[in-house]
Amino acid sequence: MMSYTRQTAIVTGGSGGIGAAIVARLKTDGFRTIVLDLSPPEFEADKYYQIDLSDAEATHELCSEIADNENVNCLVNNVGIVKPALLEDVSLADFDTLMHVNLRPSIICTQAFLPKMKQLGGGRIVMNTSRVTKGKSERTLYSATKGAAQSMARTWALELGHHKVTVNCVAPGPIATDAFWKNNPPDAPNTLEIIENVPVKRLGTGEDVANAVSFFCAPQAGFVTGQTLFVCGGVTVG
Template sequence: MTDSSRQPRVLVTGASRGIGRATMRYLADKGYQTIGLARSIPADARADEQFIACDLMDLDGTRALVSDLAAQAPFYGLVNNAALAHTTDLAHTSVADMNEAMALNVNACLVCMQALLPGMRQARAGRVVNISSRAALGKPNRTAYSATKAAVIGMSRTWALELATDQITVNVIAPGPVATELFKTASPPGAPQTE
């Protein structure tokens, strides 16, 4: 059995389903100590995967939780995956939609990174992967989602420049359509907006 205290720790947000769930499983299989944040804990969670129920829209609560986790032991990695996608056209996109998408898709990434940053800097090692989307280039009926996913790209480039001297790398993955629960909800089969 592997000594979990020696395994590099990786935090994954939005870890209970879709890309986040697959990421948790992959990292655990590779020997990382994975800790997943999500609104709910999946029924198929394994013993080598730790899940913590967390509302990432509560930025103060998220900061406190992640800071507490980082105080227990430093993290080697962070995968910012949690997201929401409003599917309204331009005329019906509200400022509330924009603010909600910004809170989860961008600000939660910032809060998690800031909480883990001191430990990564002290270790002079860290790997950060922020999940954006092809929709950052534009997609009909995705004003809030596209705007925030473009923000993730710009934010990540800035972090990469700032953190390179600390031996912390920051990368973005911008997948196209993946048949996750979020995608199927936003783009149901047969719907006009589904490409």
């Protein structure tokens, strides 16, 4: 018997890019949506809280407050930043920054909202990771954080399955967001090569990623947990 129903979804880093597309899709699916981010959302969520998710104490306080007042049974750990660098140029300061933005908020938010998910009879946790976990030049730190997130998700899936809380990852490949264009100028040879090497011969969209997130967040997805779905146009196949 299905006990999990769509109630309130939290999307970290949900103000722009892939995050905004996820918020729009989950709202269309019937979730009440709440965005946690530094800047106001591009797509109108039901609620928005301005928060620096790298601030552990502030994030914990805000999530605890939300958990006391909202029936949050869906959490999309989406927030993430990239600091491209060859191995020789990797900065330990950037290591701390990426770990504190890309990874630590997932733990803080999940711990905050998990009790309510259990109380409500189930929940959905989705990690937005990346195809860079398969390997990509200049992504030492980014791939480290996203690989760690996928490993955590598998561990959490084992721990939380009996509570009817599923934990899965969506791993985007090249997606045409502002962040992508910032690191890959449109007319640069490397950018053209990236697009040419995508089997479906196009970049992905935020909506492509949101579609996968929507699947994992659906009541019908209760028998799918601990998985990573690559939304990459076939890049990871060969």
